Amino acid sequence: MTPDLSTAFFNYGQIHARSVKAIMSRLNSEPGFGDRLLTWLDDCSKCHLKAVDPDRAKIAMCDLVALRISCYGFSVKDGKLKTTDLGGGRECFLMLCHALALIAKYDRELGAELASDARQYADQQFENIKLLLV
Known part of the structure; x- marks a missing residue:
């Protein structure tokens, strides 16, 4: 890993933690994944190789998606799921994008795989919410 990339991971972990x-x-309640996500962000700062471990990185990307979803209020209008950002949703989305871009600089294939995994996870979670509300 180049020194610039090491610094980028360090900064990412510090800022986004x-x-x-x-x-x-x-949030109204502490998300169960919060400590795990904070540990991953700490790894970004301290041990970059742990942060880009494919299994751990996949969990972290899904945790960022889950955090984003927890920042939304949901309603149904005309049979369609509507979302309202209650604060932090956009910021979580940007954190996810930044993480994926950073990981892709380290390993393009891993970045693409994680982007796909995060999208599938988000789609699944939004579908589950829709099924509960509609």
């Missing part, structure tokens, strides 16, 4: 903590403090 603070953001995740702030978002979680605004």
